[in-house]
Amino acid sequence: MSRYFAAQGAASDAAHQQALAQLQVIVRREAYVMAYSDCFFLIGIALSVSILALFLIPKPKKPYAAAGH
Secondary structure (H helix, E strand, C coil): CHHHHHHCCCCHHHHHHHHHHHHHHHHHHHHHHHHHHHHHHHHHHHHHHHHHHHCCCCCCCCCCCCCCC
């Protein structure tokens, strides 16, 4: 990447700094994508556990009579 910035006319040190800055942007963007993926996965697990928990809730034995009707 330093070569690219050097070819664009930047000095050697500036090209190196620009390459590091560009690499930082790429790494940060990928970290955001990975974090989003992890959150989506955890929400999916929470939804699955919630659905399975619905099957463990006991059903009422008698319907409740409406009072006053």
